[in-house]
Amino acid sequence: xxxxxxxxxxxxxxxxxxxxxxxxxxxxxxxxxxxxxxAVFGGLRAYLDGIFDDKVFVVSFVSNVVIxxxxxxxxxxxxxxxxxxxxxxxxxxxxxFSNVAAIRRHLFHA
Numbered sequence: 001x002x003x004x005x006x007x008x009x010x011x012x013x014x015x016x017x018x019x020x021x022x023x024x025x026x027x028x029x030x031x032x033x034x035x036x037x038x039a040v041f042g043g044l045r046a047y048l049d050g051i052f053d054d055k056v057f058v059v060s061f062v063s064n065v066v067i068x069x070x071x072x073x074x075x076x077x078x079x080x081x082x083x084x085x086x087x088x089x090x091x092x093x094x095x096x097f098s099n100v101a102a103i104r105r106h107l108f109h110a
Contacts, residue, residue, distance in 0.1 A: 035064035
């Protein structure tokens with residue numbers, strides 16, 4: 001309940017304040033969002049499986065975002081940022097869809 005309330009407050013604050021993302025960070029925002037969504041759906045799957053641990057979720061959330069941003073940064077430095085960005089999105093997208101499928105099976109199989 002507290003997490004849902006925090007999410008709602010964060011969405012409302014984002015809509016009200018409409019923050020601007022600096023130009024230098026605009027390549028990293030979509031990757032950070034996809035990495036965060038991967039952690040959120042993984043956490044929801046773990047919750048439904050009865051193995052959710054808040055410490056594991058926080059570490060997963062932060063490490064997903066940091067590692068994904070680091071990979072894109074490395075790609076930018078090597079001149080292949082677009083290709084590595086695509087790779088990160090594909091890998092995290094597969095994980096997201098896998099978690100969503102497991103959540104769907106859990107919810108509709110019961």
